Amino acid sequence: GRFDVDHVTSCDSTNTQLLTRAERGSGAGTVLVADQQTAGRGRRGRQWQSAPGSSLTFSLLWRFPREQRLEGLSLSVGIAIVHALSDMGIRELSLKWPNDIWLMGRKLGGVLVEVVHGTHGDMATVIGMGLNLQRNPDWDENLGASYAALVELKEGLTREAVLAAILRELLAVLDVFAREGFAALADEWMRYHAMFGSEVSIEQSGLVRHGRCGGIDALGRLEVETAEGKLRVFGGEVSLRRR
Ligand code: BTN
Numbered sequence: 001g002r003f004d005v006d007h008v009t010s011c012d013s014t015n016t017q018l019l020t021r022a023e024r025g026s027g028a029g030t031v032l033v034a035d036q037q038t039a040g041r042g043r044r045g046r047q048w049q050s051a052p053g054s055s056l057t058f059s060l061l062w063r064f065p066r067e068q069r070l071e072g073l074s075l076s077v078g079i080a081i082v083h084a085l086s087d088m089g090i091r092e093l094s095l096k097w098p099n100d101i102w103l104m105g106r107k108l109g110g111v112l113v114e115v116v117h118g119t120h121g122d123m124a125t126v127i128g129m130g131l132n133l134q135r136n137p138d139w140d141e142n143l144g145a146s147y148a149a150l151v152e153l154k155e156g157l158t159r160e161a162v163l164a165a166i167l168r169e170l171l172a173v174l175d176v177f178a179r180e181g182f183a184a185l186a187d188e189w190m191r192y193h194a195m196f197g198s199e200v201s202i203e204q205s206g207l208v209r210h211g212r213c214g215g216i217d218a219l220g221r222l223e224v225e226t227a228e229g230k231l232r233v234f235g236g237e238v239s240l241r242r243r
Pocket residue numbers: 012013014015016037039040041042043044046048057058059100109110111112128129130
């Protein structure tokens with residue numbers, strides 16, 4: 001098949017591991033799944049923590065030509081995750097720009113895409129995903145109210161089945177992304193846009209602005225209507241909150 005799946009009981013971070021393998025020339029389709037990560041990473045330098053076995057944490061190595069625009073990649077991965085889970089009968093999923101997966105308005109998981117330059121004029125991307133399968137015993141009341149786990153909605157889901165479904169959908173989405181770019185996926189992403197029309201605050205390099213959340217453009221930038229006019233923001237170093 002297109003994937004070469006490797007499973008470890010524990011590692012620091014599947015993203016970190018695959019970044020190293022990417023630099024050493026591992027091919028597209030390499031997948032690393034870990035039961036436990038000791039230094040799981042989230043966006044903006046945050047940690048991704050989960051009790052051993054309570055979440056599906058894995059990364060996929062994928063290569064693109066150097067000229068490919070990658071801004072919309074993590075949004076595209078979100079679409080693949082929602083498609084896969086919908087196929088398994090899970091409803092009430094939405095996407096919180098730029099890269100969180102929500103279930104019933106609470107965080108189910110997130111995507112972390114990292115890029116290294118390849119040696120043959122290509123770019124290697126490491127696409128990491130963490131999805132809560134079970135409620136984490138470490139979640140206190142506050143966290144419990146803002147996080148969701150898959151088994152709350154559907155019992156008997158196995159990690160293997162969820163992984164297989166996501167990889168299958170990723171193949172389809174990555175193919176469209178590589179051929180046509182994010183522009184071909186933006187409408188599909190909009191169908192799951194959690195914050196559309198909400199009053200939001202957006203923080204970028206320490207500067208907080210308020211406005212009404214709009215849609216996304218063909219590169220995956222979020223449009224926010226503020227008193228000073230329309231902002232277009234890339235996902236990179238931005239945090240978005242509902243007010
Ligand atoms: C986020 O919510 O900010 C993104 C979380 C991404 C977590 C996944 S778990 C597998 C992969 N390895 C990591 O260290 N991070 C990603």
